[in-house]
């Protein structure tokens with residue numbers, strides 16, 4: 001269910017998942033059948049529309065609860081806002097956030113705003129989960145199939161928009177995906193039963209898959225042709241609309257990843273693209289994969305794709321991911 005850090009002998013036994021485990025959210029057990037899942041996340045605007053920014057930031061904050069298999073219960077908003085801006089902008093951001101909080105069935109308890117030249121917004125979310133049903137990113141098993149529930153490319157598309165390389169209309173697929181809750185995918189995986197899950201965010205597909213492989217002590221094979229990528233992303237990479245984070249992810253994880261020669265340079269960049277409010281990356285036993293796909297694809301909220309498989313690990317090799 002979760003692995004414990006060897007250096008934490010004095011660890012509180014109720015702490016089921018802590019920050020030493022690079023998982024999505026912390027989990028603290030309250031009673032034998034109840035644990036709290038807690039997370040906080042906030043960031044600077046990535047779109048011009050304040051309501052949409054609020055929606056995306058809230059969906060992103062809720063995602064870490066969904067990635068653990070939790071049910072979000074309450075939220076607190078956290079915002080930084082400049083006095084020189086029209087206060088109605090902040091109102092619209094908060095309204096966008098409340099829209100997603102409501103859609104998720106979460107209760108907004110309050111929040112806090114401070115003055116800051118650089119605008120930021122997000123949520124601290126508390127959810128509940130049965131202690132035996134926590135889905136960490138470290139339970140993947142050889143033979144599992146790997147499923148991704150949103151296409152890649154939000155970093156590339158928001159970068160291209162920032163540099164006026166695409167119109168607002170051309171960002172629609174990305175902004176819709178970012179504002180989509182991971183709720184349906186999370187509830188489907190809780191019903192079907194899976195071995196591991198995380199959401200794809202700042203480290204990109206490569207980074208988050210790498211963390212799952214390393215935490216699970218397995219090797220993961222990604223089928224590059226099966227990975228969903230949003231329309232226009234590869235041509236924007238060709239035009240060098242690439243966020244700095246894609247390059248730092250590439251450098252940071254390079255020692256643990258091998259790319260087959262046939263995998264193009266542009267695809268490699270797309271796989272390292274930092275995502276905002278990305279999809280869930282789920283490791284599911286092979287025999288349950290079809291059922292999970294059907295469950296997730298039943299609704300219109302999200303679409304799941306099988307993008308790879310989990311292999312046994314060669315203990316002598318540092319390689320955690322192979323991309324073919």
Ligand code: CO
Nearest residue numbers: 024064199201
């Ligand atoms: Co996460």
Ligand code: CO
Nearest residue numbers: 024040041064
């Ligand atoms: Co997070």
Ligand code: CO
Nearest residue numbers: 111112113114
């Ligand atoms: Co306050």
